Amino acid sequence: MLREDDRILVGISGGKDSATLLDVLYKIEREFPRSEIIPVTIDEGIAGYRDRALDAARTLAARLDLKLEIRTFQKMFGYTLDKIVRHREDTAMGACSYCGVLRRRALNEVALELKVDVVATGHNLDDEAQTVLMNILRGDGLRIVRTTRLRENSFEGFIPRIKPLRELTERDIVAYAHCRELPYHDAPCPYADEAYRNDLRMFLNQMEHKRPGTLLGIVRSAETISHTVRSGIRTIKNQTCIRCGAPTTTSQLCKACMMIDEIRSKRESDGKETRDSS
Numbered sequence: 470m471l472r473e474d475d476r477i478l479v480g481i482s483g484g485k486d487s488a489t490l491l492d493v494l495y496k497i498e499r500e501f502p503r504s505e506i507i508p509v510t511i512d513e514g515i516a517g518y519r520d521r522a523l524d525a526a527r528t529l530a531a532r533l534d535l536k537l538e539i540r541t542f543q544k545m546f547g548y549t550l551d552k553i554v555r556h557r558e559d560t561a562m563g564a565c566s567y568c569g570v571l572r573r574r575a576l577n578e579v580a581l582e583l584k585v586d587v588v589a590t591g592h593n594l595d596d597e598a599q600t601v602l603m604n605i606l607r608g609d610g611l612r613i614v615r616t617t618r619l620r621e622n623s624f625e626g627f628i629p630r631i632k633p634l635r636e637l638t639e640r641d642i643v644a645y646a647h648c649r650e651l652p653y654h655d656a657p658c659p660y661a662d663e664a665y666r667n668d669l670r671m672f673l674n675q676m677e678h679k680r681p682g683t684l685l686g687i688v689r690s691a692e693t694i695s696h697t698v699r700s701g702i703r704t705i706k707n708q709t710c711i712r713c714g715a716p717t718t719t720s721q722l723c724k725a726c727m728m729i730d731e732i733r734s735k736r737e738s739d740g741k742e743t744r745d746s747s
């Protein structure tokens with residue numbers, strides 16, 4: 470996944486997965502003096518949650534003598550996630566849908582700004598299996614190809630992303646973080662109850678307990694599907710967003726711009742209603 474002179478952006482949330490990732494990569498990369506690790510935290514603006522996780526991220530970075538870069542949704546998009554959630558009552562989308570799309574965009578922009586070669590995130594095997602199943606259940610099979618891609622298959626304009634922990638279960642990672650006494654924040658996000666993946670987590674945990682290997686089997690199947698599609702029909706077009714110029718594989722407007730438009734028009738109509746009623 471990595472080359473010996475890589476400049477690596479490591480996405481740090483303050484949780485156990487990214488703490489483990491940073492600790493492991495730091496140990497490995499010490500052997501490669503031409504490589505560099507830059508920890509980055511995206512602060513979505515979730516009051517009482519991300520601020521505490523940020524403390525854990527700062528402590529870990531300081532322990533490893535690394536400078537933590539912090540960027541916020543508020544500065545990058547004009548809204549915190551809390552504000553977005555307050556203004557999205559009449560949409561069917563959960564907080565995590567906004568959070569995921571905007572965080573991915575934010576990480577890619579910081580990666581371009583810091584001129585890194587690769588972005589590493591702490592997704593584990595449980596996360597990956599849940600994502601594959603979620604895409605299948607939502608009828609978005611093509612997304613499997615987009616999310617299960619190797620570094621070499623990245624799209625132009627997107628800094629390649631790697632997930633070094635993607636074959637380790639959440640239990641392995643908790644064990645590692647405890648053994649290494651890593652500082653991390655483990656309280657759940659206040660919006661986590663909304664997450665579709667929570668239902669799948671319970672189901673997959675039961676399956677993995679009953680039939681060990683289920684999680685890895687799902688991820689391996691997704692890799693096979695992705696590889697087959699990629700080496701056959703080249704259906705994924707790469708284009709740029711007509712508004713912000715960022716790369717997009719979905720439509721003329723990228724997903725982040727569509728979300729920001731939607732929030733903005735909702736805020737404007739809320740303001741109009743308030744003025745009308747007063």
Ligand code: SF4
Binds near residue numbers: 565566660661
């Ligand atoms: Fe974002 Fe959802 Fe994760 Fe909370 S649970 S940090 S809203 S993706």
